[in-house]
Amino acid sequence: xxxxxxxxxxxxxxxxxxxxxxxxxxxxxxxxxxxxxxxxxxxxxxxxxxxxxxxxxxxxxxxxxxxxxxxxxxxxxxxxxxxxxxxxxxxxxxxxxxxxxxxxxxxxxxxxxxxxxxxxxxxxxxxxxxxxxxxxxxxxxxxxxxxxxxx
Amino acid sequence: xxxxxxxxxxxxxxxxxxxxxxxxxxxxxxxxxxxxxxxxxxxxxxxxxxxxxxxxxxxxxxxxxxxxxxxxxxxxxxxxxxxxxxxxxxxxxxxxxxxxxxxxxxxxxxxxxxxxxxxxxxxxxxxxxxxxxxxxxxxxxxxxxxxxxxxxxxxxxxxxxxxxxxxxxxxxxxxxxxxxxxxxxxxxxxxxxxxxxxxxxxxxxxxxxxxxxxxxxxxxxxxxxxxxxxxxxxxxxxxxxxxxxxxxxxxxxxxxxxxxxxxxxxxxxxxxxxxxxxxxxxxxxxxxxxxxxxxxxxxxxxxxxxxxxxxxxxxxxxxxxxxxxxxxxxxxxxxxxxxxxxxxxxxxxxxxxxxxxxxxxxxxxxxxxxxxxxxxxxxxxxxxxxxxxxxxxxxxxxxxxxxxxxxxxxxxxxxxxxxxxxxxxxxxxxxxxxxxxxxxxxxxxxxxxxxxxxxxxxxxxxxxxxxxxxxxxxxxxxxxxxxxxxxxxxxxxxxxxxxxxxxxxxxxxxxxxxxxxxxxxxxxxxxxxxxxxxxxxxxxxxxxxxxxxxxxxxxxxxxxxxxxxxxxxxxxxxxxxxxxxxxxxxxxxxxxxxxxxxxxxxxxxxxxxxxxxxxxxxxxxxxxxxxxxxxxxxxxxxxxxxxxxxxxxxxxxxxxxxxxxxxxxxxxxxxxxxxxxxxxxxxxxxxxxxxxxxxxxxxxxxxxxxxxxxxxxxxxxxxxxxxxxxxxxxxxxxxxxxxxxxxxxxxxxxxxxx
Numbered sequence: 001x002x003x004x005x006x007x008x009x010x011x012x013x014x015x016x017x018x019x020x021x022x023x024x025x026x027x028x029x030x031x032x033x034x035x036x037x038x039x040x041x042x043x044x045x046x047x048x049x050x051x052x053x054x055x056x057x058x059x060x061x062x063x064x065x066x067x068x069x070x071x072x073x074x075x076x077x078x079x080x081x082x083x084x085x086x087x088x089x090x091x092x093x094x095x096x097x098x099x100x101x102x103x104x105x106x107x108x109x110x111x112x113x114x115x116x117x118x119x120x121x122x123x124x125x126x127x128x129x130x131x132x133x134x135x136x137x138x139x140x141x142x143x144x145x146x147x148x149x150x151x
Numbered sequence: 152x153x154x155x156x157x158x159x160x161x162x163x164x165x166x167x168x169x170x171x172x173x174x175x176x177x178x179x180x181x182x183x184x185x186x187x188x189x190x191x192x193x194x195x196x197x198x199x200x201x202x203x204x205x206x207x208x209x210x211x212x213x214x215x216x217x218x219x220x221x222x223x224x225x226x227x228x229x230x231x232x233x234x235x236x237x238x239x240x241x242x243x244x245x246x247x248x249x250x251x252x253x254x255x256x257x258x259x260x261x262x263x264x265x266x267x268x269x270x271x272x273x274x275x276x277x278x279x280x281x282x283x284x285x286x287x288x289x290x291x292x293x294x295x296x297x298x299x300x301x302x303x304x305x306x307x308x309x310x311x312x313x314x315x316x317x318x319x320x321x322x323x324x325x326x327x328x329x330x331x332x333x334x335x336x337x338x339x340x341x342x343x344x345x346x347x348x349x350x351x352x353x354x355x356x357x358x359x360x361x362x363x364x365x366x367x368x369x370x371x372x373x374x375x376x377x378x379x380x381x382x383x384x385x386x387x388x389x390x391x392x393x394x395x396x397x398x399x400x401x402x403x404x405x406x407x408x409x410x411x412x413x414x415x416x417x418x419x420x421x422x423x424x425x426x427x428x429x430x431x432x433x434x435x436x437x438x439x440x441x442x443x444x445x446x447x448x449x450x451x452x453x454x455x456x457x458x459x460x461x462x463x464x465x466x467x468x469x470x471x472x473x474x475x476x477x478x479x480x481x482x483x484x485x486x487x488x489x490x491x492x493x494x495x496x497x498x499x500x501x502x503x504x505x506x507x508x509x510x511x512x513x514x515x516x517x518x519x520x521x522x523x524x525x526x527x528x529x530x531x532x533x534x535x536x537x538x539x540x541x542x543x544x545x546x547x548x549x550x551x552x553x554x555x556x557x558x559x560x561x562x563x564x565x566x567x568x569x570x571x572x573x574x575x576x577x578x579x580x581x582x583x584x585x586x587x588x589x590x591x592x593x594x595x596x597x598x599x600x601x602x603x604x605x606x607x608x609x610x611x612x613x614x615x616x617x618x619x620x621x622x623x624x625x626x627x628x629x630x631x632x633x634x635x636x637x638x639x640x641x642x643x644x645x646x647x648x649x650x651x652x653x654x655x656x657x658x659x660x661x662x663x664x665x666x667x668x669x670x671x672x673x674x675x676x677x678x679x680x681x682x683x684x685x686x687x688x689x690x691x692x693x694x695x696x697x698x699x700x701x702x703x704x705x706x707x708x709x710x711x712x713x714x715x716x717x718x719x720x721x722x723x724x725x726x727x728x729x730x731x732x733x734x735x736x737x738x739x740x741x742x743x744x745x746x747x748x749x750x751x752x753x754x755x756x757x758x759x760x761x762x763x764x765x766x767x768x769x770x771x772x773x774x775x776x777x778x779x780x781x782x783x784x785x786x787x788x789x790x791x792x793x794x795x796x797x798x799x800x801x802x803x804x805x806x807x808x809x810x811x812x813x814x815x816x817x818x819x820x821x822x823x824x825x826x827x828x829x830x831x832x833x834x835x836x837x838x839x840x841x842x843x844x845x846x847x848x849x850x851x852x853x854x855x856x857x858x859x860x861x862x863x864x865x866x867x868x869x870x871x872x873x874x875x876x877x878x879x880x881x882x883x884x885x886x887x888x889x890x891x892x893x894x895x896x897x898x899x900x901x902x903x904x905x
Contacts, residue, residue, distance in 0.1 A: 016403055016434065023434035027378075032370040033363020035555070037506050038587040039437070042841040045506060073363030080362035088361045092353055092807055095815055096224030097360035098367055098506040098555025123850040130841060132506045132556050133224045134818025135811070136852045 004065040006031070007075025013062045021065070022046045022057040025072060033073035033101050037130070044129030047102040047109075048072045054109035056128075073101045076108060084108045087146035095133035103129045107143050116147055193217050193249045199327040202285060203278035204256050206235055212306060212320030214239065214246045216278075219257035220267040221527045222250075222356070223505075223557030224815070225871045226808035227267045229355045231275045233804055237347040238279030238340060240303035241319075248355045253529025253549035261528040263562050263671065264725060265771035265869025268804060269732075272867045280337040282326075289326035290317050305346075342864075351807035356553065368510040368525030368552045373580035376512065377406060379573050380436040380584060383425040383593050384413060386449040386834035387667055394426055398442035404435025408443070409573060416632035418668055420535045422569045423593060429577065433584055453834040455666035457500065457599070460831075464601035464663055465495060467622040472659035473636065476647040476720045479655030484607050484616030493605045494690055496683035497896045500829040501597040502844055503672055507555020508590040513570035514580040519546045520571050525554035527562040539568035540575045547571075558819075559671040563595050563629075591844050592836040595670025596829055598623040602683035612695020613705065616655035619687075621646055621680060628665035635662035637676075640723045645680030645876065647720050650736050650769060651688065652708030666834060673819065674872040677770040678879060682897070685766035685880030690893065699884060700747045700765050710737035725771050731866055732772040741861060742776035742797040743767045749859050750778035750795045760784065762888025766880035772868040774799040774861075777817070777877040779853075781885040787904035789886065791821060791853040796874055798858065801865035809870045810858040816874025817856045822847040823875075824882050828898045 001014045006029060013024065025031045025048070034057055037045030041059040048057045049071040076082050084107045094100045103126070110117055110125040117125065122143050131139065191197035195215035198207025207215045216235050222228035232248050235241075251257050259270065283303045290308035291298040294315060302309050307316045342349075359365040384390065396408045406429045413424030426443055430436035485491065511524035513536070520540060526532050529549035537544040554561055570583040585593075600623035606614040625637035637660060647658045672678070692702035712733040715722040724732060746765060747753070757763060760783045767776035778795040796813040803809050826845040830837045838844040883894035890904055 016438070018438060019434055023432060023437075026369075027432045027434065030372065031363075032366070035367075035507070036369060036433075036584070037508075038841050040587070040840050040842070043506070043587075080358065085361040089353065089357055092351075092357070092811065094224075094354065094357060094360045095226070095811055096222075096506065096554060096556045097356060097365050098553075100360055101363045104361060127848045127850040130506065130846055130848060132504060132558075132819070132846060133811075134815035134822075134847065134852065136818065136847070136849045137814060137855060138811075139849065 002063050002066050004068045004070060006070045007072060017061070017063045019062045020058050021048065021060040021062050021070065024062045025057060031072050031074050035098055035101060037099065043099070044106060045099050045102040047105040047129065049105060049109055052109065052112060054106045073105060076105065082108060083146040083149045084111065084142070087142040087149065090145060091138045091142040093135050093138040093142050095135055099129065099131045103131065103139055107139070107146065110143070111147055111150060115150060117143065192252060192254065194247065195249060200282060200285065200323045202281040202331040205275060206278040206282055208282060208319060208323050210320050210323045212245055212318055214241050215249055216246055217249045217251045219251035219260050220271070221262040221551050221554055221557065223262065223527060223554035223561065225812060226354050226805055227262065229352060230805045230808060231267065231271055233347040233352055234272055234275040235279035237345055238276050239283050240305060242306040243347065245306060250551050252551065253533045255530060260530050261562060262557070263527055263559055265773065265871040265873060266725065267869065269727060269772060269866070269868045272804070276339060277334055277337060280339055281331050284332045284337060285326040285329045286319055286322045288329055289322045293317065293325065348802070348804050349806065352805050366552050367507050367555045368523065369507060369584060371512040371523040371552060371582065373512060373514055376580040376582055377429050377431065377577065378433045378436045378582050378584065379427045379429050379570070380440045380586065381411065381425050381427045381569060381589070382440055382443055382445060383423040383589065384447055385592070386447070387418070387452045388413060388416065388450040390424065390448045390450065391426065392446040392448050395444040396426070399428060399439040402435060402439040402442060404431040405439035406430055409576060411569065411572065417630055419630060420531065420563045420565050420568065422539065422565050422572060427573055429573070437586065449834055452666040455831050455834040457830040460666070461497060461599065464599060464622050465497060467661040467663060468495060468601045468603035468620045470661065472620050472622070472661035474657060474659050475642050476656060476658035476715070476718060478718050479616070481616040481618045481655045481657045484655045485605070487607065489607045489609070489615065491605065491607050492691060492694055494687055494895055495601060495603045496686060497601050498599065498679040498682060499827070499897065500599045500667065501672060501823055501827040502591050502594045502829050502838070503558040503560035504591060504844060504846055505556025505558055505560055508585040508587055509561070509566035510582065510584045511567040511570040512580060512582045513567065513574040515540060515571060515574040518542055520574070521548045521550070522567050522571060523550045523552055524564065524567045525552050525561055526564055526567060527554065527557045528564070531562065532564040532567045535564045535568050536571040540571050558673040560595060563670055587841070588839045591838050591840060595629065595668040597672030597678070598625070598669050598676070600679035602679055604683060604687040606691060608691060608695070612691055612697055612702070614653050614691060617649070617651070617653045618657045618659070619646065619649065619684065620659040620661060622661035622663045623676070623679065624663045624665035624669050626669050626671060628669055635664055636660065639721060641676050643723045644676035645684065645768065645770065646676070647722060648715065648734055648769070649684055650713060650734060650739055651706045652736070667831065667836070674770060674875040677768065677876040678823065681766070681768040681876035682879040682883065685768060685877065686883045686894065689764070689880070689884040689887065693887065698753065700743065700752050703743055703765065703767065704740055707736045707740050710740050727772050732868065734769060738774040738799050739767050739769060742774045742799050745859055745861065746776035746778045746795055746797045749797065749857065752778065757888035760889050762885045764881040764883065764885025764888055766877040766884060768873070768877040770873045770876055773870060773873040775873045775877050777881040779878060779881040779885040781882070781889050783886065783889050783904055785905065789899065789904070792855065794853045794856045794878060796856060796858045797861065798870065798874065799861035799863055800868045800870050801863050802867040803860055804867060806860055809860060812870040813858040813874040814856040816872070817878050818847050818852045820875045820878035821853055821882065824879055824897050825899045828900070
């Protein structure tokens, strides 16, 4: 039995030891904000926070989460008004929107550790998150704006 | 065209038209024709004041606007309602947008060909203007004043002389009793009074997207639903020889496996066949699938080797092909013995790789099917699902979710048919989910193409005769088994409509076999036709030692509309009437001139690893010029600090979304050019995921894309696709400017620049 928290709620799991966090979140908890994009840790669509760090939930097994805190987009902020979410709206970043939750979770984690990222920091942190619509320049602008707001 | 005689008209109308060849005229279906149909399908329709299938108003003043086109990232779900809301003089905050199900009463719903705005701008204007007129009439009657003294203003009607006002909601009961005004009686707002059209408006789903609440196809759950993951034949048309699913069935959560028949050719939008693993959860289905042991019969396409195929295409275009445009006589001109330039270009197969892989939920119950899917065309879902499970089209309901990208892939609903077939067999709702590997290996690919160009040039380097010849596995092959020649519209995408002012032009096409499914990919054949033609134009400029921009303007001539019909070309013009949307080289000249100005063209000398490249292309009735700036380092690494995109799409409804499309198209074009390559060996696709089919990422995408919108009163046209083709050529031209190396073959990852 593995005990952990998801968005502050206690959860316990004793299912398939191979179960990736992604499918546990989506199918079992119906937290569908976290997306499936590649299943191989290559695209970042499934990014969530584990103990504050951005991880790929498709590559994170639920059984490794003992005593960990998992935060998904649904738990990032009480009213969906995290500075990163607000910046995403200000810059109209999303096109189709599918990857943006992963982008937002990645950016929020970046800013938590690097409050004032430069272009290189942003490249390094965000290069693992693919946006097929090509919204990268707006993502960059939104990350910078969110950093400013937090400062 | 004999090869496609066995394609029925229904299949045509249900599917191909997408790319714009045979678009049905927009029909604003008269109320009388649809009001009898029950039950109400939308809140718009169940509203008392409902002058159009797209719009309804309730007595509490709430406005419902239906978007029948699919949202895959262009913003159309917001943009068309903006048009109606503007004419209605609505308060945007009181507008609720509803997504239409598949229903012919909405007119065409195939969301591709960059034509939602072009084809439905008028219909949505009419919807808004009709409702406004009825509300004004009702208010005037209520006050017993002439209508001419009343005006609609932000969700109210105002009696101008007295200043009295009444809200739209209060007027609904009376307005609903009035007849819907005839289209020709409607008065539209003057441009100066537009409140939403031409203004940046955030997309309707923005908040849901950033909160993770937006619902895509993958996010649909139904009571009692099972999950299915399907191992498809690795070679197109392959069949199962044997299956050992004993280990699979032992995986916890796996319920069973189901064999799916391989389609009978042509493949159309039919399921590919294979073995479905049915499970309690997505994870169990995926895990169980890995344990399948399947032997396949590969069938005829097992011979497909993409390297050999490339050589075939390159050789095909060296030989005479079928003539599709013949202006003057290129042969006479070539025989004069002047200077001749020749070049052959090649672009590979490519995959769409939308971030949301294909997924659908279907529920078969009592002879009826309900489908929830991220689809670009719910009416085609109805057709294909009906055919797959043997019910009437009217017994298939298709709900359209948000699409996690589409780019043309999600016009083909094979994955919806898979879900329906499984649901019928299992008697339960089924969610089919494709993995990324499924998506990359079993796409309807962007065709590989070879394009040959030859020109004789005069003393100033200008062509006196221009021959172009393309060969590519055609989209026609998706509709007619073994088709080796394109449907006409495929050549209308950048081949026969070469816009340059040359006295002798011949356009030819050679045959090619399709060994994989070929479909339309954002901008379709324009990508390779434009890459080749505008690279070749740059080659001519460089050969003459002339500035490429100055040369292009000279090549276009003073500017005119090109009458292709007079040249014997049956040009489909993206399904638009040529009188309304002519091929107008003045507009190409204008976007080029603006691109020159905005990019600082000519201010800095190219060379030494730095350079600018330029190209302009008309596609989907829209004109775009691109300037790409490249920096090539000593190891041959290519950086793209900046791209300038100049777009003339007539009247712009939502400038911010047009900019977004131009930004995204530039990024996608760069990705296609750099690493967009699908290869095959033994009929099997060799790529599988984002490690080996690479798409742009933050660190290698163009750093800055600046978009410039041409202010225009011309009819509005689309922007989803036209931003892509000119970037491909401009990028190649920039690399030449920077390095002296001509790019005639994509992807660039195969090119050694050092």
